[in-house]
Amino acid sequence: MPDTFAASGLACIRGERIVFEDLDFSLTSGSALLLRGPNGSGKSSLLRLCAAFLAPAAGALTWNGTPITADRDAHRARIAWAGHLDAVKPAFTVAANLAFWLGLAPGGAALAVDTALGPLGLGHLADLPAAYLSAGQKRRLNLSRLSGSRAPLWLLDEPTSSLDDASARALLAVINRHCDGGGMAIIATHQDLALDRVATLTMAAP
Amino acid sequence: MANLHWLANPGRFLRIANAVLPYLGALTAALLAWGFFAGLSAPHDATQGAPAKIMYVHVPSAIMSMAIFGAMAVASAVALIWKHPLADIAAKASAVIGAGFTATTLLSGSLWGRPTWGTFWVWDARLTSELILFFIYLGYIAIWQAIEDPNRAARAAAILCLAGSVNLPIIHYSVEWWNTLHQPAGLLQGRTDSSMAVPLLTLLAGFFSFYVTMLLWRMEREVVGRKIRQLRLLRAQA
Amino acid sequence: MSPFLAVIARDVRLALRQGGGSYWTLLFFVLTVTLFPLGVGPDLALLARIGPGVLWVVALLAAMLSLDRMFQADYEDGSLELLALAPLPLELTVLAKAAAHWLTTGLPVTLLAPALGFLLAVDVTAYPILIAAMLLGTPVLSLVGSIGAALTVGVRRGGVLLSLLVIPLYVPALIFGALAVEATLDGLSPRPHLLLLGADLLVALALTPWAAAAALRLNLE
Numbered sequence: 001m002p003d004t005f006a007a008s009g010l011a012c013i014r015g016e017r018i019v020f021e022d023l024d025f026s027l028t029s030g031s032a033l034l035l036r037g038p039n040g041s042g043k044s045s046l047l048r049l050c051a052a053f054l055a056p057a058a059g060a061l062t063w064n065g066t067p068i069t070a071d072r073d074a075h076r077a078r079i080a081w082a083g084h085l086d087a088v089k090p091a092f093t094v095a096a097n098l099a100f101w102l103g104l105a106p107g108g109a110a111l112a113v114d115t116a117l118g119p120l121g122l123g124h125l126a127d128l129p130a131a132y133l134s135a136g137q138k139r140r141l142n143l144s145r146l147s148g149s150r151a152p153l154w155l156l157d158e159p160t161s162s163l164d165d166a167s168a169r170a171l172l173a174v175i176n177r178h179c180d181g182g183g184m185a186i187i188a189t190h191q192d193l194a195l196d197r198v199a200t201l202t203m204a205a206p
Numbered sequence: 207m208a209n210l211h212w213l214a215n216p217g218r219f220l221r222i223a224n225a226v227l228p229y230l231g232a233l234t235a236a237l238l239a240w241g242f243f244a245g246l247s248a249p250h251d252a253t254q255g256a257p258a259k260i261m262y263v264h265v266p267s268a269i270m271s272m273a274i275f276g277a278m279a280v281a282s283a284v285a286l287i288w289k290h291p292l293a294d295i296a297a298k299a300s301a302v303i304g305a306g307f308t309a310t311t312l313l314s315g316s317l318w319g320r321p322t323w324g325t326f327w328v329w330d331a332r333l334t335s336e337l338i339l340f341f342i343y344l345g346y347i348a349i350w351q352a353i354e355d356p357n358r359a360a361r362a363a364a365i366l367c368l369a370g371s372v373n374l375p376i377i378h379y380s381v382e383w384w385n386t387l388h389q390p391a392g393l394l395q396g397r398t399d400s401s402m403a404v405p406l407l408t409l410l411a412g413f414f415s416f417y418v419t420m421l422l423w424r425m426e427r428e429v430v431g432r433k434i435r436q437l438r439l440l441r442a443q444a
Numbered sequence: 445m446s447p448f449l450a451v452i453a454r455d456v457r458l459a460l461r462q463g464g465g466s467y468w469t470l471l472f473f474v475l476t477v478t479l480f481p482l483g484v485g486p487d488l489a490l491l492a493r494i495g496p497g498v499l500w501v502v503a504l505l506a507a508m509l510s511l512d513r514m515f516q517a518d519y520e521d522g523s524l525e526l527l528a529l530a531p532l533p534l535e536l537t538v539l540a541k542a543a544a545h546w547l548t549t550g551l552p553v554t555l556l557a558p559a560l561g562f563l564l565a566v567d568v569t570a571y572p573i574l575i576a577a578m579l580l581g582t583p584v585l586s587l588v589g590s591i592g593a594a595l596t597v598g599v600r601r602g603g604v605l606l607s608l609l610v611i612p613l614y615v616p617a618l619i620f621g622a623l624a625v626e627a628t629l630d631g632l633s634p635r636p637h638l639l640l641l642g643a644d645l646l647v648a649l650a651l652t653p654w655a656a657a658a659a660l661r662l663n664l665e
Contacts, residue, residue: 015355016432016439051529054665076529085522091461100454104447104530142522286658341612348608352599361662362595366609369591369655373613376644380616383640384623 002029005050005153005184009059012045019045021058025201029152032175032185032195037203043188044084046203047155050186051079080151082159086142090131094122094141097130102148116148117141119174120167135162140171147174154178154185160193216429219292223422230419237412245405257321261402264314266410267307268332270417271339272374274304278346279371282364292425294360295432297367298350299424303417305343311336331385335378342370356432447532448540455544458517465513466548473506473553477560488565495564496574496625503553503578504614507585510549511610512603514541514593515660524597528664534657538594542586542652550582566629573628573638580641581621587648588613594659616644 004026011021019042027033035043048054050061052068052075061068068075088097099113117123120140125133133141139162146154154175160168168191175185176196187193245262278297285293315333316326327333349366353359459466480498481491518524527537557578558571566574592610596602624637 013357016357016436048665051525053525053528053661073531073533077531079529081525081529083522083525085520085525087522087526089458089521089523091458100450101526103450104527104532338612338615341608345605345609345612348605349595352596352602352605358662358665362659365591365655365659365662366595369613369652372647372651373588373616376616376647377612380619380640384619 002182003064003152003184004028005061005063007049007059007061010046010049010056010061011058012042012049012054013057014045018057020203023059023201023203025199027184027186027199029182029184030179031197031199032179032187034193034195034198034200035186035188035203036190036200038205041203041205043203044157047083047157047186047188050153050155051081052076078151078153080146080149080154082142082146082154082156084157084161086138088130088133088138088141090129093127093129094133095126097141098144098148101145105145105149105151111148113148116144119147120144120170136164136167139163140167143171143174146178152183154183154187156185156187158188158190160189160191216292216295216433220426220429223426227419227422227426230415230422234412234415234419237408237415241405241409241412244408245402248401248405255321257318260314260318262405262409264311264318265406266413267310267314268336269410270413271304271308271311271336273414274300274307274417275339275343275367275371275374278304278367282367282371285360286364286368292429294364295425295428296421297364298360299421299428300417301343301346301350302424303420305340305347307413307417308336308340308343312340329385331382334385335381338377338381339374342374346370447530448536451527451532451537451540452544452547455541456547459513459544459548465510466552469506469510469549470552470556472509473502473556474560476502476505478563480564492565492567495561495566496570496629497622498564499557499561499566499574500578500581500618500622500625503550503557503582504585504618506553507545507549507582508589508607508610508614510545511586511589511593511606512596514545514590515597516593516602519597519663524660525664528660534660535653538590538653538656538660539649542583542590542656545589546583546586550578550586554578554582566625570625570628573634574625577621577624577634577638577641580638580645581617584617584641584645584648585614587645587652588617590656591652591659594656594663597660598663617641620644 005028006024006026008024010023012019012023019040023046025033035046037043045054049056052061052072055069063075063078087101092100094117095113098116102111102113102116114123114126117126120143122137122140122144125137130138130141139159143156143159146156156175159171163171172193172195175187175193178185179195179197242262246259278300281293281297281300284290285297312333315330315336319328319330319333320326346363346366349363350359353362477498480494484490484494515524518527528534530537532540554575557574561571561574562568589610592606592613595609596606599605620637620641624634624641627634627637
């Protein structure tokens with residue numbers, strides 16, 4: 001049974017400004033949705049709505065027809081989040097950083113820490129304090145959480161920024177594998193991401 | 207888009223407030239004039255003499271300073287639970303008035319303390335509680351100023367107000383407890399007889415009516431201010 | 445390890461790292477206490493009288509100065525978003541973080557207090573009660589402080605505002621805690637004060653996580 005994550009008549013107000021209104025989309029298991037649009041068009045705000053950090057000013061987000069606000073705990077458990085901040089503690093090693101988040105992951109981690117570091121090529125850095133990582137490596141460390149996550153809905157805010165081409169391709173492979181396994185992803189991006197099954201939602205300038 | 211246009215409801219509030227305000231103002235003036243006249247012309251307190259007249263300002267403003275914080279707590283709860291847009295405006299508009307009453311209480315208390323104790327400030331339980339209440343008011347006002355987005359500021363202030371209102375009885379009790387163990391002193395020792403009670407109650411009603419008048423006036427200004435901000439934002443977006 | 449303990453362990457480790465701030469808090473406690481004899485004179489009788497109060501006030505300041513550590517760093521590096529999405533309810537995350545804050549400030553301050561009490565000529569017979577009162581009172585400082593820390597997490601230069609919000613709420617813990625020690629020194633029973641302090645702790649335990657979690661959610665919007 002494929003799952004459906006959908007928005008209808010969504011409106012968002014930040015501060016006192018209307019960011020967008022009357023926004024609809026529908027996403028089913030196995031596919032990804034790219035959010036495109038200029039700065040300020042509300043891509044990040046839409047992701048925050050999807051994660052239920054923010055409540056919509058109008059409209060609703062539903063999971064298989066049920067509003068996500070009906071069971072917030074269940075919705076939290078569905079989400080793997082990678083925002084534009086990397087949540088990396090410089091004082092801990094790469095492995096310790098990842099181990100903490102995988103230990104908290106809903107339903108337990110899908111992969112061991114060492115395995116989860118593999119897909120984005122951080123395996124050899126496991127014992128290095130994260131303070132020594134470059135911006136791109138920190139981003140990869142944060143994204144490595146996704147490989148180890150069982151959450152069906154990935155919400156990614158410009159995941160390829162500060163990644164080199166090879167890492168970006170590796171990330172696309174990870175996302176494709178997630179979707180092949182029946183997962184879904186919503187990705188705010190400024191780049192064309194060559195994913196297998198993907199729809200694009202273009203958001204208008206404010 | 208019903209909830210995008212929340213000002214529809216405050217629009218009705220503006221009409222009602224405009225109609226009521228002149229009468230409320232007149233009522234306030236009448237109550238205060240009558241209360242002060244009755245209070246000042248009543249016989250002097252047997253033990254404390256003329257300075258005890260300060261009581262007519264001190265006691266009602268002390269009561270109002272606490273009652274207004276209670277009202278703010280109720281408004282904050284309404285704002286958080288039902289998200290009524292006027293509730294957080296009411297809480298915000300109340301804070302400055304409440305802080306004003308608290309300052310009045312502290313000032314009148316220390317003026318009264320001079321002839322009674324020979325010094326302007328004594329760590330009397332009521333004055334100390336009132337001082338801490340004043341700090342809580344200042345914190346509440348500060349958080350409104352610190353957070354720019356009015357919706358977020360409103361909720362942060364509401365959380366602080368509710369936390370404060372849970373804490374206030376504990377603070378009050380602890381100060382009381384602290385005071386009885388150190389140096390018992392109090393401004394209102396002895397009975398109040400009926401010649402004082404009538405002007406006191408009149409003045410309390412007057413202070414309350416003053417609060418409601420100021421509250422409606424400040425709420426009006428806040429609603430109009432937000433309306434202007436919103437129109438400007440709409441123009442900036444158009 | 446359960447998620448609750450994992451959050452405590454992580455925060456404690458971060459606080460104990462170099463630059464984590466826990467040592468600075470203790471140093472602040474020691475330095476500030478030593479200012480008092482310099483300020484009021486070396487008269488031991490006077491110091492003995494004000495000693496318990498001084499220890500409490502400075503402990504309170506030390507706890508308060510380290511409050512911004514509780515959520516600020518996690519807010520700035522994005523960890524708070526992930527913690528808010530974790531299966532552990534945010535209220536329990538707040539409780540875990542308050543516990544970690546207490547373990548790295550309140551507890552060491554409590555253990556240091558007798559040594560500093562010695563410098564202030566506080567009578568040795570009062571030490572057990574001083575420690576007991578601080579064990580009950582310093583968690584209140586961390587818990588109540590978590591509300592202020594959560595409210596000001598998104599505010600630029602929120603540190604001063606944080607103090608303004610939190611100091612009035614610290615009054616009961618300060619009063620009950622200082623009175624317990626004072627009562628012991630006066631040869632009276634500290635029991636009622638300790639019971640009141642315990643009651644204050646229970647109220648704080650029951651209510652502050654809700655308020656702080658609500659404030660955090662607000663700042664994650």
